Amino acid sequence: VKSFEYFAPSSIGEAIALLAEKGDRARPLAGGTDLLVKMRNDLLAPDFLVDVKRIPELNQWLFSETDGLTIGAALPLCSIYEHLEVAATYPALIDAARMIGGIATQGRATLGGNLCNASPSGDTIPALIVLDGVCIIASSTGQRDLPVEAFCAEPGRTALKVGELLVSISLPIPKLHTGTMYLRFTPRSEMDITVVGVGASLTLDENYSTITDVRLALGGVAATPLHLEDIGKALAGRIPDEDTWTEAAALAKAAANPISDVRGEINQRQHLVEVLTRRALRGAFGRIQRGVNDYVKD
Numbered sequence: 001v002k003s004f005e006y007f008a009p010s011s012i013g014e015a016i017a018l019l020a021e022k023g024d025r026a027r028p029l030a031g032g033t034d035l036l037v038k039m040r041n042d043l044l045a046p047d048f049l050v051d052v053k054r055i056p057e058l059n060q061w062l063f064s065e066t067d068g069l070t071i072g073a074a075l076p077l078c079s080i081y082e083h084l085e086v087a088a089t090y091p092a093l094i095d096a097a098r099m100i101g102g103i104a105t106q107g108r109a110t111l112g113g114n115l116c117n118a119s120p121s122g123d124t125i126p127a128l129i130v131l132d133g134v135c136i137i138a139s140s141t142g143q144r145d146l147p148v149e150a151f152c153a154e155p156g157r158t159a160l161k162v163g164e165l166l167v168s169i170s171l172p173i174p175k176l177h178t179g180t181m182y183l184r185f186t187p188r189s190e191m192d193i194t195v196v197g198v199g200a201s202l203t204l205d206e207n208y209s210t211i212t213d214v215r216l217a218l219g220g221v222a223a224t225p226l227h228l229e230d231i232g233k234a235l236a237g238r239i240p241d242e243d244t245w246t247e248a249a250a251l252a253k254a255a256a257n258p259i260s261d262v263r264g265e266i267n268q269r270q271h272l273v274e275v276l277t278r279r280a281l282r283g284a285f286g287r288i289q290r291g292v293n294d295y296v297k298d
């Protein structure tokens with residue numbers, strides 16, 4: 001690894017001043033499970049690392065039943081599934097966080113790092129999209145909010161400008177009668193990169209008989225994770241049954257735009273989108289029907 005200078009600021013102000021001053025030669029460091037690996041493999045060689053783990057706002061955990069959840073960008077993934085209220089409210093986020101690497105990786109890796117790494121197959125990103133996540137971004141000119149679906153610009157590049165820092169991610173409280181799920185396919189169950197990932201959020205009316213809202217998002221099938229907004233809209237008013245899941249799955253397959261690479265062929269990825277979309281919608285429906293979710297035991 002090429003030598004670099006290490007900074008560990010204790011405030012957002014200090015961090016963004018450093019990032020603005022050092023420009024492209026600096027990189028924020030969170031858990032380092034992407035960044036340090038890239039540096040060891042000579043894929044990146046920053047001159048300055050700005051460790052963001054000592055900044056209080058990036059380690060903040062706020063939850064209320066009215067305002068929802070705000071997760072500091074530097075909190076490790078394991079802290080997410082330690083919170084029972086999150087497990088009860090945002091199961092799709094737990095689905096994704098528990099899939100990333102093994103326990104050791106989840107002890108270091110952060111939600112902010114997964115987003116800022118901007119991998120097309122980053123597992124938390126489709127989950128955050130269907131949960132209506134918003135990125136809270138700080139810079140010397142103040143704070144701005146950006147929906148998660150607009151955060152990734154291309155593989156490895158985000159919408160962050162030089163001198164900007166991801167502070168936290170906010171999730172609203174889901175509407176009543178909502179179920180969410182994230183599923184992925186990898187050849188091995190852990191320590192592998194996702195071939196295709198699908199997030200689904202399904203909301204039903206008060207009689208549980210009609211779909212009022214759907215959000216679908218795909219990972220691993222385009223340059224950035226995709227929000228399938230039109231398909232979600234097309235499903236409003238439909239009956240929550242197998243025919244609807246099958247139709248949605250076919251539409252999602254048609255919307256996917258994958259490439260072939262070492263992890264999967266185009267046809268395989270399209271097939272996976274279809275299978276996983278059907279299962280994720282069915283699974284989200286099951287979570288509504290049960291009225292509980294798989295992570296909170298009575």
Ligand SMILES: Cc1cc2nc3c(=O)[nH]c(=O)nc-3n(C[C@H](O)[C@H](O)[C@H](O)COP(=O)(O)OP(=O)(O)OC[C@H]3O[C@@H](n4cnc5c(N)ncnc54)[C@H](O)[C@@H]3O)c2cc1C
Binds near residue numbers: 029052108194
């Ligand atoms: C063994 C192993 C298994 C893995 N398995 C998976 C997997 O199954 N699924 C998956 O999606 N990923 C996986 N990963 C990748 C990685 O663990 C995740 O992407 C992780 O969430 C990255 O978080 P981090 O805190 O380690 O990020 P870091 O490596 O610290 O940073 C990643 C990038 O984000 C930038 N960054 C970090 N924080 C901020 C911030 N607050 N503001 C602006 N920029 C920031 C950094 O500069 C860097 O470019 C795996 C990695 C390993 C080593």
